[in-house]
Every structure is written in C-alpha cells, then in structure tokens.
Amino acid sequence: MTIPTELLKAFNCAKSIVVLTGAGVSAESGVPTFRDAQTGLWSNFNPEDLATPRAFRRNPRLVWEWYEWRRKLVAEAKPNSAHAALAEMEKILPEFHLITQNIDGLHQRAGSQKVVELHGNITRTKCFEEGTIVPTWKETGDVPPKCPNCGGLLRPDVVWFEEAMPEAETALAFRLSAHCDLFFSIGTSALVYPAASLPFEALQSGATVVEINPQSTALTEKADFVLTGPAGVVMPAVLSAMRV
DSSP states (O other): OOOOHHHHHHHHHOSOEEEEEOHHHHHTTTOOOTTTTOOGGGTTSOGGGTSSHHHHHHOHHHHHHHHHHHHHHHHHOOOOHHHHHHHHHHHHOSSEEEEEOOOSOHHHHHTOOSEEESSEEEEEEEETTTOOBOOOOOOOSOSSOBOTTTOOBEEEEEOOTTSOOOHHHHHHHHHHHHTOSEEEEESOOSOSTTGGGHHHHHHHTTOEEEEEESSOOTTTTTOSEEEESOHHHHHHHHHHHHHO
C-alpha cells in the first residue's frame, strides 16, 4: 500500500513517537478478543462475570481455570508482522514508546522493549491479597495455587472490572502521549477508557495522529491520517516506506 508523503515527512520531523495498540493487533495472531474468547466450555459464561474481584472471591477455581485456558491460547499464538514491524521501529527510532491494551505479551516476544502495559499481562501471576508478582510457587494441587509468601490465593496479573488502572503505567501513558510529535493508534476501537483518551491527548498537544484500523472508530474523523486495513499489512508498509 502507498503511505502518504505528508506522513513520511511527519516521521522525518518527529523527535518522539508513541504507539497505542489494541485487541485488533493480537487478533491477527489468532488471539481471540475478550468476548470472542467465550467458546466451547466457556460459552455459557459472561466474561464480565468472570473478570472481577467479586467473581474470584465467589469462585476462585472457576476464574483461575478460565484464565489458564486463555493462557494456553496466548502461548500457542505467535507475534505477527505488525508486532515485528513495531519492534523494528523501536530499534531504529531514538524516541519510541509502545503503549498496549493487550495482555498477551506478544509485543515483548516480538522484541519490543519499551512497552507500557495498561491492562497487565496474562502470563504473569500475582498474589490476590498482597498484589505482589509471584514468579514461582510450589505445586500442591491447589486451584488456584497459594502465594508462597502469605498463603493467599494467586491470580493473573491483569486489570479486572471494578479495579483501578495501574497508576504508574497510566500516568506514564498520558505523559508520553501529551509530549510526542507523532502518535499511532493501531487496532483499537477507541472505546475503552482511559486508553481511548490517549490519541485525543496527543491531538490536543499538537501531535500528528495516525489511525490504523480495518473499521472506522470514534477517532477516525479526528485523526490526521487514516490508514485503513489490518495492522499486519499496514505496519510493514509503513516501516518499508520509512526506510526509503
């Protein structure tokens, strides 16, 4: 696909570039979106009824097993060409930051280093009581397993409904967005807040905003450039054009 000349000029002039990615990027790797994941044994469950602290307190085994199933889906997925292009952009651009709503860790597996995870990471585990990351624990057959430090239940390190966003990551995301010259919104619906505010934060601060998505969103009419299509097609084209 052809990348607009004016966008390439904005690239060349930009001192700081920020990228926001959403579920659409992971979907191209075969990772089902939050609601699309309700198939098979889980088709009778509403995801909002499983992804809350209340649900975990009520039935921790059910919630743990649901996330174990989702972890397996993520483990079987591989980074796609969009993940690879973003990792390569980080290598060649001095001020490049990636903010993601995705919890699958595919950006890091593709080689991205500067990743701000707004919603946590499903591959990590933390203590439900203490909130501390627990990398390993003794296998006792308990479901969920117990925290080796306090004996509390372990849970995935993701942001559930009814929980606050991580303060440090959220503050950093807004700060980066407000001080960048070029902002990309890729594969996100622009509906989930506070992430949906980030491109508008960039626009308000005078940044050039680019949307990459197969469908129109609430951002489309406001973005400076709209590249319609899947991220796995568009991002390699953007990277290739940058190198010319």
